Every structure is written in structure tokens, then in C-alpha cells.
Amino acid sequence: MASLIHCPHCGVRPKEEFSIRGDASLVRPDPEASDEAWHDYVHIRSNPRGRYREHWQHVAGCRRWLVVERDTFTHEVFSVTDGAATAREAGR
């Protein structure tokens, strides 16, 4: 894991300031969606070896939720963006 993370709000910070929640590619289904859709959302994971987008929270900094794209094998970090901004861009 990279030691330093470039937070879009706070600048370069040690990664220990962040807490990792998990897969950022999942989209919460509609409350009325089928059981299958909810099962996929709650339980099923793509779990790739390679590029992966994750939700991180900068708990010891701005406390914003972020989307971190990194490699699950080399641990290289490609990008860190604000979670809300990323969701807005995706039209959510």
C-alpha cells in the first residue's frame, strides 16, 4: 500500500489517516428492487486482481468520503477523488 495518499481536500497525507470501507463500484438498489438485486449489492463482489475502486474516508482529516482507485496486487494508487463529486459526475 502506498504510504502517502493525495487527498483532494487536504493534500498529501499519511494513509493511516484514512479508513477503508470497500468496493466503490456498487450502486445501492431501489428499495423496491428485486431480492436478487439486493443480494448482488449486499453480498456479491467482483474482487479483481488489479485495478479497483474503493470508498475511503479521511477520518483523521476532512472526514470526506473519497473514491480511491488502486491496484490490489501492486498497491499502486492511481487516483483519489471526492466521493460526492464522483457520484454527481456519474449522474447519481
Place this chain on the structure above:
Amino acid sequence: MRYSAFSIVKNALSGNVNWKPAWRQPEPKPFYDVIIVGGGGHGLATAYYLAREFGLKNIAVLEKNYLGSGNVGRNTTIVRSNYMLPGNEPFYEFSMKLWEGMEQDLNYNAMLSQRGVINLYHNDGQRDAYIRRGNAMWMEGVPAELLDRAALKKMLPFLNFAHARFPIMGGLLQKRGGTARHDAVAWGYARAADRLGVDLIQNCEVTGIRREHGVVTGVETSKGFIGCGKLGLAAAGNTSRVGEMAGLKLPIESHVLQAFVTEGLKPAIDHVITYGAGHFYISQSDKGGLVFGAEIDGYNSYAQRGNLATVEHVMEEGVTMIPGLSRVRVLRSWGGVMDMSMDGSPIISQTPIDNLYLNCGWCYGGFKATPASGWCFAHLIAKNETHPVARFLRLDRFERGYPIDEHGAGPQPNLH
């Protein structure tokens, strides 16, 4: 060659040059009745029980690296059956009983040492939870013993009983729990399976799963196509990748777990001890090194190496529990890739594809399960029928709403 005291003497007298390799190095045949993907503890045990218990003949185990190169050679060697939930406890107790007869069964010294596993508690609530767990174990016929502080002080005088924040009040003891020599377990199953005619094919990576008319017909490998009648996946941390080759979408995340060993010491820690205020566990190997670990790093990873922040955290937990550890030097640390399931419990199951079977989701507890996992998986593959003690470990339990969540942490693998 059967191993015995006589064979040791005989070979010693002839200069130890006549020992035969423990298993063959066969080239793959074009077709096997059953192929197991993954030459770790679970895959090898599965092949062994398929041949011995269920009488199958034409079996291969495919391993992309060398036998036992994954988690069976990377764990902290703890063997126990002190679970609480009815979906888990009978399965792990079945495993414990198999451990107890395994060395004679395999004709291999796995150095099983039933030295006792002690889980420490630090407050009244935790004591009550341990009493409940002990009672749940007794209900499945598994002896458990609650130790108070006085009893513990006598057994483990080196613990930090008077810690200001996490005083040690007692512990739950499973006397039959202990440790086993992890590599020897893989080697023992490999040798025993090989003697029954199982082909163990190393350096043979599965790169694709060929399907026709909705059933598996074989696997593409780095050594060419190999046909099969039934396919069993026991690929641990790489389960999602192998499953994807067959179009399976699985409730699995791969996480890294670290383990550590210190320089060799004189006998100091006689049991397996786990810390109740964290997730630290420690034992002493027969060579003298203290073997210990704690929780997973907490993020998806396919790398067999961990993070320094976690290393620091593990050391802090260890020194909090046993202050004397601060003067011991750590020799080595390493990481293994865990197949974390969404409820923290394993999966031994049929899949939506008729002749494809799945063994995964061992989280960081797969070693103790090795014999039962192999037995139940072999039972499932041979008879196409779930073994009674593994009946709750089905893949479809998630969508049906019957998770086995021992920690009560919810579908969040990095919290299990």
C-alpha cells in the same frame, strides 16, 4: 515406502541415500474423472479422501506453484473447534476428530500438539459471552472449561493481568485444541494421496474453464487442455479469479493477513493464547520461535505481503498481553491472501453448474478445517450430496438469508 522407526534405522545404516521421493511428478493425462484446482491443504485433503474414503480412481490436483505454496504454508498452525453457531461447531468438531487420527491415517508425522487453546476475557460481558460459547460447545459434545483469574495466573504467570484498561479476568480453555506442523499437513496429504494414485501436477496454472452445454468439460492450463468429469475449486485467495473463468459471481473478497515468528527461545509459552481485547494469538513452535498474528490488514489485496501500520498494531497488542515480548526479536513476517466470505464462514457447495463444486471462504481460519474441508468436499464431489456437518455451508445461504455470522459483523469482510 512406509515410514516407521524401523525405516529410519534402516535408512540411517545405509547412509540415508535410499530415501525415495514422497510423491511422483507425473505429466497430466488427457482426462480425469475429478480435477481439483489448488494443491494446498484443502485440495490435497480432498483428493486423498476422494481416493480413500469414496473409492474414486482417476483424480488429479492442479497447482500453479509448488504443493503447499499458499496459505497452508503461511498460517499460524492453530487447530481448535471452539465455535458457537450450530452451522459451524459440528463441522469444526468433525475436523478436530480427524486431526486426532490423522497422523496414523496418513502415516506422516504432522506434529499435532494438543496443548490447549485459551481465549482471554477482560470484562464481565466478555466472560458471559465466553460462558455462552462454552455452553454451545458442550451442547455439541465438545468439552470447554472456564478459567478464572487465579487458575490462569497459575498457568500463564507471564500475562499482564493488571493492565489498567484491559485487565485479564480469565479465559475459556479448549484442552484438545493446539497446533500442528502446517507444511507437514500438506506433505502428509500429498504423499498419502499420491500413494493412492492421485496425480499431483505442480507448476500447472489453470487459465480457463471449458464448458459445453452448461457443464464443465475440462480446464485450460499452462500445460495444455485437461478434460474432466467433475471439477472442484479449492483456490483460496484466488477463488474469485478461478470462479470468474466459469462465470461465477461470488460473495468473496481477497484480503491479506500477516503472520510473524520470533527468534528461537527456550520453552516459554505452553499453550495457544488469544487476546480478548484485540485479535492477537500466539503459540510457540517446537523449534522455539514464537508464532503470532492478529487481524487482516483491512483492504482488498492479492499481494502476499502486508502493511507496516498493521505490523505495529500487532506488536502493540502482543506487548500489551505479554509485556516480556518487548524483549524478543522478530525474525520474519509474511502475508497470505485470504478468501474472506461475506459472513466470515466457509463455503463447501454445489454451484449453478452441475459438475462444478466450490470450496472457499475460509477467511483466516482455513488451517484447522483442512481435514474436514477435504472430507466434506470429497463427499460432495463423489456423491453430489452435502455432508451432514457441512449442510449449512452452502453458497446459496446468502441469497436465502441464512448467513453464519460468528462475529455478528454483517456482510463486511474487512470486519470479520
